[in-house]
């Protein structure tokens with residue numbers, strides 16, 4: 428992270444970062460606090476609070492927490508709404524709008540009962556505002572442009588002030604030209620920690636937002652007039668393999684807080700564990716009202732906090748269960764050709780177009796295909812694993828559970844090594860012939876599916 432005056436702490440790594448007291452005091456005399464900028468799309472280490480009441484900080488996946496200035500007992504933050512360039516995954520960058528150098532903007536972390544003052548500077552070409560989703564605050568601080576306040580014109584700075592009354596997981600986003608501004612990536616997470624750090628305590632606490640973009644392969648700027656047909660599905664504006672894993676120590680109690688600011692729901696699914704939903708953007712769920720789950724559907728505009736004991740070592744998938752949401756661009760608008768033998772056609776086309784490939788006749792598997800891509804897009808399914816291609820993209824990441832990690836060590840430990848004899852393997856003994864259901868399509872024949880026009884997701 429770099430401030431506009433260039434102080435640094437950067438990138439994913441071990442341990443926790445601190446805002447140096449001397450750095451903060453330099454700016455203390457100024458009327459408006461510094462607006463730090465993040466240059467990296469990696470996961471920043473948790474920001475240990477340098478002042479104010481203590482709390483257990485969160486880790487923002489592929490994001491960071493905004494440092495504040497304490498002034499006369501008020502926590503002062505400075506958000507700058509501005510155009511940013513966000514790396515979606517290696518090989519693809521997007522021209523987005525965000526806050527303080529990234530989209531999403533930084534996470535804001537405060538403590539229940541804190542008085543908070545947030546300066547918002549608009550460096551966009553159009554007016555904006557910020558709505559503090561889930562907060563209980565004076566009506567004039569709620570951020571709906573035209574309803575609660577005048578919009579913040581380009582070049583202007585507004586100030587919001589309220590008390591963070593209840594602990595929980597919230598978010599912030601514009602309430603002005605929302606379809607364009609949220610569609611361009613303007614959003615951020617907000618965590619209000621409990622007054623007593625022992626309350627709702629966990630060992631590792633992650634937060635991120637779910638969002639989606641429509642970026643034509645070969646272009647850099649989202650089409651913000653799209654209503655449903657998005658092609659880049661992201662966790663905090665990162666698509667797999669660009670998403671960082673969540674690294675946890677065996678037997679840690681883990682919380683993952685997820686908010687949805689895309690235009691459709693996302694059923695998020697954990698592997699190898701079960702969790703309970705412990706909180707929403709309305710607050711904490713009483714323990715007696717929780718039940719075990721392995722998938723949680725996160726509706727549009729909702730936040731869900733889940734908790735589990737990471738008792739099983741390994742690299743566990745954690746992803747949206749909508750198959751098209753774990754694919755990147757290039758995987759859409761493709762006809763289903765399963766069961767259609769078009770190798771004869773391919774041979775004929777090969778006479779005209781050397782190198783033409785048959786696609787999809789044995790299923791959609793394309794992980795191993797290396798087609799030339801247009802500039803600035805992502806293969807539909809990508810990512811290399813220890814056993815080959817991981818045919819995933821989009822809203823996919825991993826929970827890496829390891830024994831013996833140090834507290835606060837979030838570094839990627841590499842691939843899990845399964846104990847000998849515990850990996851699925853090829854059967855090499857005698858096997859009966861596979862039985863096929865009568866009438867199943869087994870050989871070249873009629874196409875069994877058609878391409879729909881106006882296909883949505």
Ligand SMILES: [Cu+2]
Pocket residue numbers: 660692693694747748749752822
């Ligand atoms: Cu989804």
